[in-house]
Amino acid sequence: MDSCLLKGALVVDPSQQIESRMDVLIDNGRIVKIDRNIPNSAAARIIDVSGLVLMPGIVDIHTHLRDPGYEWKEDIESGSLCAVAGGITSVCCMANTDPVNDNPSVTRYIIEKAEKVGLCDVFPVGALTKGLKGEEIAEIGRMVEAGIVAVSDDGETPRDSRLLRNAFDYAKSFGIPIFCHSEDKTLSAGGHMNEGWLSTYLGIPGIPPEAEEIGTIRDIKIAKLTGARIHICHVSTRGALKAIEQAKKEGVKVTCEVTPHHFTLTEEAVRSFDTNAKMAPPLRTAEDVEACRKALKTGIADVIATDHAPHSVDEKMVEFNYAPFGIIGFPSLLPLSLNLVRDGYLTLSQMVEKLSRKPAEIINKKDIGTLKPGSRANITVFDPDEEFILTEELIKSKSRNTPFLGKPLKGKVKLTIRNGKIVFKDF
Known part of the structure; x- marks a missing residue:
């Protein structure tokens, strides 16, 4: 070369x-x-x-490439093209594919296809439980050998805390983090936007912030019990950020991310019933947006990640309550992150830290996220x-x-x- x-x-x-x-x-x-x-x-x-x-290439540790199984939404090639156009050189893709990435065969398929495309690093995140069902721990050890960098059940948060404890213990033995979609699913079930006066006014069933906060506290407690290293995905509420702050003070091995949409948009974006403003966790209040920005400023939030979640036009072109959760994030990641610099929440160096070095560190990659000679x-x-x-x-x-x-x-x-x-x- x-x-x-x-x-x-x-x-x-x-x-x-x-x-x-x-x-x-x-x-x-x-x-x-x-x-x-x-x-x-x-x-x-x-x-x-x-x-x-x-700057060092951007590392996005929370993405969905939909491949295998949902290639009409996205595949590894189109996702890689979109990523590099957004300045992203490395992505971690979640396991909610079809078949689920809960075994080394799927892990190898993702890695081999990404290498053939050759545009960006694609680091698979393996499932924590088989089929994302929360019933039986997945083949974590074999997936680590195949190349996963973390484990997560993403949107399908396990309800069984005892199983979660055992899974955390098992993942810890391989030195990889657990990516937590922290949520009490029994409390958020049936909701489609942030619960509050606006959801009542619009007649849309709400998701209370307590669902995220209770889930966050549970995951932190189990991490403290086991000594496992957890990374809490797409934090969106003041209460969850306070719990993470306290956990860090107590020495719990916890990091977290905030998405650009959660530090930019409020629930007001839903007022027009725009299904492109429907995501999980939902857009919250102005106070929560400010809390997310301040958490990035103070270091409570370690990483900016997109939760890039492609859906077809047809899937989103339905009544709000029937639309799937999620938005694409690669094209807007850098400009929205730069707004934090312009508004005085981050220095340029701090923004780069949260987009590049810190996410690389979380997934144990020492030769990216830096411009040191030899990297x-x-x-x-x-x-x-x-x-x-x-x-x-x-x-x-x-x-x-x-x-x-x-x-x-x-x-x-x-x-x-x-x-x-x-x-x-x-x-």
């Missing part, structure tokens, strides 16, 4: 406390050197990225000031289910590099 020199970008790498105009030299798919004024003679190819920001050359380059309208043509996913479609966004990905190879370019 030819050497390449990226010239003149604002390089941001929290792993090295770098935020400065520098050059980046790549050779054989690896970072060779970061320095000022590296001579052009050092590389076979020169790319001028002056005026742009260069893989996974790189995202973007223009923080470029404004654009999110059109269907810009979305590389098979699905278009996002409330940000047709909306103005600011901050555009210009170049995505994986293993030293350009996989997306927009200049």
